[in-house]
Amino acid sequence: MAAGTASATPGGRPPLGAARRRWGEDVIRALLFLAAMLSILTTIGIVVALAVETFGEFFADPIVQGKGADGATSIGGYLNGIADFVFGTDWSPNIRPLSFGVLPLVAGTLLTTVIALIVAVPLGLGAAIYLSEYADPRVRKVLKPILELLAGVPTIVFGYFALTFVTPVILQAIFGQEDVGSFNALSGGLVMGFMVLPTVASVSEDALSAVPGALREGAYGLGASKLKVSTRIVVPAALSGIVAAFVLGISRAIGETMIVLLASGAQPNLTFNPLEAVETMTAFIGQQATGDIPVDSVRYKTIFAVGALLFLMTFVMNAISIRFVRRYREVYE
Secondary structure: OOHHHOOOOOOOOOOHHHOOOOHHHHHHHHHHHHHHHHHHHHHHHHHHHHHHHHHHHHOOOOOOOOEOOOOOEOOOOOOOOHHHHHHOOOEEOOOOOOEEOOHHHHHHHHHHHHHHHHHHHHHHHHHHHHHHHHOOHHHHHHHHHHHHHHHHOOHHHHHHHHHHHHHHHHHHHHHOOOOOOOOOHHHHHHHHHHHHHHHHHHHHHHHHHOOOHHHHHHHHHOOOOHHHHHHHHHHHHOHHHHHHHHHHHHHHHHHOOHHHHHHOOOOOOOOOOOOOOOOOHHHHHHHHOOOOOOOOOHHHHHHHHHHHHHHHHHHHHHHHHHHHHHHOOOOOO
């Protein structure tokens, strides 16, 4: 037998491993690898930029540390380390006496986010259960795109809606103009909840629809009602996907800027009263990041410091949620 045919299979076909690789597949593989690396490098670049400006500039600034030009510490330094920045209760980076306690911004961010979740989670999950378990297929085809249209509304439109309608027409009519000002956390949180609602509903509905029909049929065969099947069988089976939807909603609520900037105000109050004006971390960044701000000024450096803390908060939250999703993920064959 000739040497060239020694490795041929009995049927005369060349072995599978001997097939010549196509150069187009290598190009596609390289492009996909570059796309994956681009997202990783972008994240690394963001982390490096925030870290350099925060720890190399903000915390080392003589003004922030309360030091004079000669390096001598002045009476009552403005900031004595990261702990003072994170747990300080007075935020006044532009007006003397300067103060860099970011806790009022964190409290305002958490307050508006909690209000948004109180609106988005039950309504979004309820809408997802209805679309997945109760709605007729023809009704689902109409309702789901309409619900997802809310995600396409510009956030500044939501902000003006909260400022010009929700606060003066609804909230001030309920609580009175004396108790509710033009800017308040409740208005921004409520409207932000409706902005987040399509994300929660759409992702949750996808997770519920992915549950195998055999689970539903088995429950119906045991005599379970529609409500019990939906709430005790389908929802627990899709828990990991529902949690992922909640995490996406939380991340979007924490990172929202225009709604809280227009509706919640710009007063860094350390309060959990939803009827008072507050300032969130994103609202501060959006308000300060103007074109006329000096690059080496304290105002410029505080933007990166607040942004780094916001990035760390969302990173920790996502890491915890990913661990939760992986632990309770259900795999069906």
